[in-house]
Amino acid sequence: MSSEIGIDVREVSKDFGHVRALDKVTLQVPRGEIFGLLGPNGSGKSTLIRILCGLLVPTEGEATVDGFDVEREGEQVRQHIGYVSQAFSLYRDLTVEENLDFFSSIYRLRGAERKERIEWVIELTHIGPYRDRLAAALSGGWKQRLALAASLMHQPRVLFLDEPTAGIDPVARRELWDLLFELAGRGVTMFVTTHYMDEAERCGTVAYLYMSRLIVSGRPEELKSLPEVTPEGTRRVEAAASEGVATLLAQAKSLPYIHACTIFGTSLHLLVEANVANEKIQHDLESFGGADVAVSEIEPSLEDVFVQLTETRGKEMELRKSEVA
Numbered sequence: 360m361s362s363e364i365g366i367d368v369r370e371v372s373k374d375f376g377h378v379r380a381l382d383k384v385t386l387q388v389p390r391g392e393i394f395g396l397l398g399p400n401g402s403g404k405s406t407l408i409r410i411l412c413g414l415l416v417p418t419e420g421e422a423t424v425d426g427f428d429v430e431r432e433g434e435q436v437r438q439h440i441g442y443v444s445q446a447f448s449l450y451r452d453l454t455v456e457e458n459l460d461f462f463s464s465i466y467r468l469r470g471a472e473r474k475e476r477i478e479w480v481i482e483l484t485h486i487g488p489y490r491d492r493l494a495a496a497l498s499g500g501w502k503q504r505l506a507l508a509a510s511l512m513h514q515p516r517v518l519f520l521d522e523p524t525a526g527i528d529p530v531a532r533r534e535l536w537d538l539l540f541e542l543a544g545r546g547v548t549m550f551v552t553t554h555y556m557d558e559a560e561r562c563g564t565v566a567y568l569y570m571s572r573l574i575v576s577g578r579p580e581e582l583k584s585l586p587e588v589t590p591e592g593t594r595r596v597e598a599a600a601s602e603g604v605a606t607l608l609a610q611a612k613s614l615p616y617i618h619a620c621t622i623f624g625t626s627l628h629l630l631v632e633a634n635v636a637n638e639k640i641q642h643d644l645e646s647f648g649g650a651d652v653a654v655s656e657i658e659p660s661l662e663d664v665f666v667q668l669t670e671t672r673g674k675e676m677e678l679r680k681s682e683v684a
Contacts (some may be wrong), residue, residue, distance in 0.1 A: 500531025
């Protein structure tokens, strides 16, 4: 395996009894890149992370993390990775500094190195003002900073983050992502699961798991350019409404040339037939009454990508599985 690859997954499957949780998943994450994995609950994201952390043995296939085989060298894998979970899992009745001191002991740091490492993660995560505060008294965003600090104590080369920003406010989310970018700049490979499309846009590469299979993987801009995302003979437009966008949504779906319709704030994002002019779309929507509408061309979003691929590739997968059953 190339030294430039931080995570390498080849045809990995995982069965739990008669249930296949992962089905021949293949992906690569270059070293120092932020890789985003998306998919509905139950699609296999957490199972894949547990395999890559050396906690589960794959039923089929092979995977390496930082050059170590997850099945044969699980202990070495765990020594070279960090993990941040969605649920806060540190000790709530210890202070920030006591938590970090405890985790430094787990990683067998001693003496001056131990003190230096604690100060390093405190400075990196800017959690110094709260070092004497009980973990239980921290806000959600600072809890995640503390969890990140603890996971970095041994300076891992690969970091797994399982929905790390779920339930924290937008400012804390952005600040946490700024930290992730700084770590990526230092060469740390990051594997992030998320349900937030704006976070997926920040990743170097994104992949989408659905019903245990990897539907697609690539750079965000590459995925938006896939032919099936905006099928031949269609285009995507935004209809900005002055008011009543929810009511307009139901009415827009009645127009025969509109193939998909979603609300984005005070606008509708529409997949329409390519030969229908913006002026006609505007006229038809305004004819329902109640709102002035401005129609303009837009590029597909990542949400459009995943919704469309679920409708096409996902439905094909469901059909094949039902035929096999």
